[in-house]
Amino acid sequence: VSPAVAAWRALGTTAQVVVTDDAALPAARHAVERELAAIDLACSRFREDAEIARVHAGAGAPVPVGPLLLQAVEVALDAARRSEGRVDPTIGAAVIRAGYDRDFAALPPDAPARAFVPAAGWRTVRVDHAAGTIAVPAGVRLDLGATAKALAADRAAAAAALAIAPHGVLVSLGGDVAVAGPVPDEGWPVGIADGHRDREVATTVALRGGGLATSSTTQRRWRRGGGEVHHILDPRTGAPVPVIWRTVSVAASSCVEANTASTAAIVLGATAPAWLWRTRLPARLVRHDGAVVGTCGWAPVAGAA
Amino acid sequence: MTSHQHLDRARAPAAATARDAAIRRMSRINRLVAGGAAVMVAGFATLAAQASSGGTSTASPATTPATVSATSSSDTSASQASSDQTTVPAAPAVTYQAPVVTSGGS
Numbered sequence: 001v002s003p004a005v006a007a008w009r010a011l012g013t014t015a016q017v018v019v020t021d022d023a024a025l026p027a028a029r030h031a032v033e034r035e036l037a038a039i040d041l042a043c044s045r046f047r048e049d050a051e052i053a054r055v056h057a058g059a060g061a062p063v064p065v066g067p068l069l070l071q072a073v074e075v076a077l078d079a080a081r082r083s084e085g086r087v088d089p090t091i092g093a094a095v096i097r098a099g100y101d102r103d104f105a106a107l108p109p110d111a112p113a114r115a116f117v118p119a120a121g122w123r124t125v126r127v128d129h130a131a132g133t134i135a136v137p138a139g140v141r142l143d144l145g146a147t148a149k150a151l152a153a154d155r156a157a158a159a160a161a162l163a164i165a166p167h168g169v170l171v172s173l174g175g176d177v178a179v180a181g182p183v184p185d186e187g188w189p190v191g192i193a194d195g196h197r198d199r200e201v202a203t204t205v206a207l208r209g210g211g212l213a214t215s216s217t218t219q220r221r222w223r224r225g226g227g228e229v230h231h232i233l234d235p236r237t238g239a240p241v242p243v244i245w246r247t248v249s250v251a252a253s254s255c256v257e258a259n260t261a262s263t264a265a266i267v268l269g270a271t272a273p274a275w276l277w278r279t280r281l282p283a284r285l286v287r288h289d290g291a292v293v294g295t296c297g298w299a300p301v302a303g304a305a
Numbered sequence: 306m307t308s309h310q311h312l313d314r315a316r317a318p319a320a321a322t323a324r325d326a327a328i329r330r331m332s333r334i335n336r337l338v339a340g341g342a343a344v345m346v347a348g349f350a351t352l353a354a355q356a357s358s359g360g361t362s363t364a365s366p367a368t369t370p371a372t373v374s375a376t377s378s379s380d381t382s383a384s385q386a387s388s389d390q391t392t393v394p395a396a397p398a399v400t401y402q403a404p405v406v407t408s409g410g411s
Contacts, residue, residue: 003405005405005406016405016406018405018406035328067322067325068325071329154332155328155329155332157332158327158328158329158330158331158332159324159328161331162324162327162328162331170405170406172406172407172408175406175407175408175409176408177406177408178332180331180332186400186402187397187398187400188405189400189402189403189404189405190397190404190405190406190407190408191404191406191407191408191409192407192408192409193407193408193409194409195409201404201407203399204399204400204401204402204403204404205397205398205399205400206397206398206399206400206402207397208395208397212397212408213408214408214409216409219409247409249408251396251397254332282395282396282397294396296396297395297396298396298397299396
């Protein structure tokens with residue numbers, strides 16, 4: 001691959017679009033930017049003008065929404081169902097309570113400790129697909145963070161591939177990766193960082209379709225009450241999950257599926273490898289001590305210690 | 306703003322709707338909702354059964370053991386646990402090309 005790459009800040013992270021034809025890069029980037037802007041306006045919990053803010057203001061009443069937010073919430077609820085609540089979009093109030101109450105870059109150096117609160121539970125969300133409405137109880141805050149970013153990667157890759165056909169494209173949003181269109185002969189080379197040394201590549205794999213996501217307990221950490229917390233909370237308690245794994249990378253047929261599985265695996269902890277085997281998803285898990293576990297054909301590789 | 310105005314705003318023009326439909330088809334999200342869910346939920350059901358029968362919840366299936374190592378070296382593309390190619394991809398093979406992006410957690 002001799003790729004052409006564009007990178008910029010979006011959705012609170014780094015967006016990257018990669019194509020194999022230089023001439024296709026501007027059109028691919030334009031398509032990706034358009035999708036990311038639409039997702040941000042629909043789903044961001046940091047924007048007062050976001051469509052999701054109107055759903056919260058509905059305080060239990062059905063609120064008409066556009067097709068994109070409807071899809072994002074349906075995808076988030078499907079992830080919750082598939083993960084049996086380990087990935088729960090009603091975690092929003094718990095995330096705020098834990099101190100992640102503004103854009104990550106704007107968080108203060110420390111904040112007073114407050115008791116953690118559990119998620120309200122994804123079954124409290126009511127979606128009427130035919131009517132195009134969403135209702136959440138008063139006080140419940142949706143945090144679509146994980147699944148919406150993965151959905152954005154999937155949609156942006158698809159949109160870009162449509163825009164630059166017959167060329168293929170890779171889109172990465174902070175490491176949530178989706179590919180669409182024709183794949184280079186050697187596949188798309190994607191580095192996997194294990195979280196031990198920030199963003200240092202431990203191994204590189206060739207991605208030939210779908211998506212790849214890595215969830216990490218070493219990224220997006222902040223201080224609270226003098227101690228450090230990370231952003232992956234257990235919906236049952238609202239507290240950061242114990243660090244059994246520092247990263248989990250999953251390859252799946254879409255970035256949404258990969259992200260759902262990688263996040264659920266972090267929350268599951270010790271039982272994650274068994275669950276990933278049962279779900280038949282190739283994954284690479286890096287334990288807190290650096291040992292690497294592979295599932296479904298994804299074996300450990302050199303340099304992961 | 307009335308609910309009717311919200312509905313009007315939510316109603317996308319035909320061209321945008323067609324584009325959205327094309328993106329959904331290509332990104333395969335709709336297929337996943339139908340296909341992937343059963344496999345993941347079945348995985349949890351198995352975990353629960355293991356727990357209730359006193360099985361070892363962290364163990365991998367005997368026929369396809371997970372391995373723990375920090376020093377292994379070779380290609381990973383050989384095995385593929387699934388026969389369902391519509392929802393489960395092959396494990397990505399190790400490559401020695403320079404990565405174009407890095408997936409390191411977010």
